[in-house]
Amino acid sequence: MKLLDMLKIAAQYLLPKHAVSRLVGYLAAAEAGALTTFIIKAFIKRFNVDMSEAVIEDPAAYKTFNAFFTRTLKDGLRPVVDAETAVALPVDGAVSQLGDIQYGRIIQAKRHDFSARELLGGDKDLSDQFQDGKFATIYLSPRDYHRIHMPLDGELQSMVYIPGDLFSVNPLTAQNVPNLFARNERVACIFKTPYGPMALVLVGATIVASIETVWSGTVTPPAGKAIKRWDFHGNTPITLKKGEEMGLFKLGSTVVCLFAPGMMTFNESLSPATPTRMGENFGMINQPSEDTPSA
Numbered sequence: 001m002k003l004l005d006m007l008k009i010a011a012q013y014l015l016p017k018h019a020v021s022r023l024v025g026y027l028a029a030a031e032a033g034a035l036t037t038f039i040i041k042a043f044i045k046r047f048n049v050d051m052s053e054a055v056i057e058d059p060a061a062y063k064t065f066n067a068f069f070t071r072t073l074k075d076g077l078r079p080v081v082d083a084e085t086a087v088a089l090p091v092d093g094a095v096s097q098l099g100d101i102q103y104g105r106i107i108q109a110k111r112h113d114f115s116a117r118e119l120l121g122g123d124k125d126l127s128d129q130f131q132d133g134k135f136a137t138i139y140l141s142p143r144d145y146h147r148i149h150m151p152l153d154g155e156l157q158s159m160v161y162i163p164g165d166l167f168s169v170n171p172l173t174a175q176n177v178p179n180l181f182a183r184n185e186r187v188a189c190i191f192k193t194p195y196g197p198m199a200l201v202l203v204g205a206t207i208v209a210s211i212e213t214v215w216s217g218t219v220t221p222p223a224g225k226a227i228k229r230w231d232f233h234g235n236t237p238i239t240l241k242k243g244e245e246m247g248l249f250k251l252g253s254t255v256v257c258l259f260a261p262g263m264m265t266f267n268e269s270l271s272p273a274t275p276t277r278m279g280e281n282f283g284m285i286n287q288p289s290e291d292t293p294s295a
Helices: 001-012 017-028 034-047 067-069 122-126 171-176
Strands: 085-088 093-098 105-109 113-115 134-139 147-149 156-162 186-193 198-203 208-214 217-220 228-231 247-249 252-261 264-268 279-287
Touching: 017 067, 034 067, 093 105, 093 252, 105 134, 113 247, 134 264, 156 217, 186 247, 198 247
Parallel strands: none
Antiparallel strands: 085 279, 093 134, 105 113, 134 252, 147 247, 156 186, 156 228, 186 198, 198 252, 208 217, 208 247, 264 279
16 A cells, blocks of 8 residues: 555544534535635536536535535436336445345455444344345445435335444545444435345445435434434335435445345446446346245
8 A cells, every 4th residue: 555545544543533524514504605606616626526417507506515515416317227126226426345245244345344234233133134135335426416316116114323433435445444334424224125125324434414314304413422223113104216315415425235135136237446327227136026926
């Protein structure tokens, strides 16, 4: 590893990441007029953001940086794969890793893996549902569209907030900080789909000011220092269709997707560093619907 990269990693261990992230969140929510517009324009230039895709193209029309960062896209720009047994990519970004969950472990990077059980807040019964299943980790860069959508039709079963660090989740950090995605603050959303259980884990990071879901609004901050669990069984069902929005990040991060064993096969064109576009083909379902009678 280059000296500069080593210094970048070391600095993250020393940085007061929560304090910095909350300060950035406060500033990103501020209506600062011309200063806000200046920052947005500088960000667009620095990260080559394609504003022609946004419903609101004019940077000056956004009152806050958060409003710009969570911008919505024009209708029809992200068509959702329509085959019934096709799984849709949930976000714009790039594949970090994907593959099999082996012995309860998920690959983070070369020489690094982490526990699915720890990722999901230590719940063995929950993690056992994904034993020998599939995982995919997708990194959202600063320039990407930051709303998260459903890969399949699903009914929300539970949500878990797990406190943790706020390391950066960029490729350099993923390759050099052990246990990264199971040590950062995160929100795990568990769904029942027609083909088996599915989890979408929204992972926080340095200067990620907020993680939100469409059913709960802001989950963090300030969720606290203890694991929190919400059980949606017995309530009015919260159901979302494939391609519907389920949450968002205010400033960028990572989504870890988990699928039950034997449930699906990833699109062969996907591999580490492959760009992703929300709605495109993530893979195909292997098994019949749980509602389909067995032969």
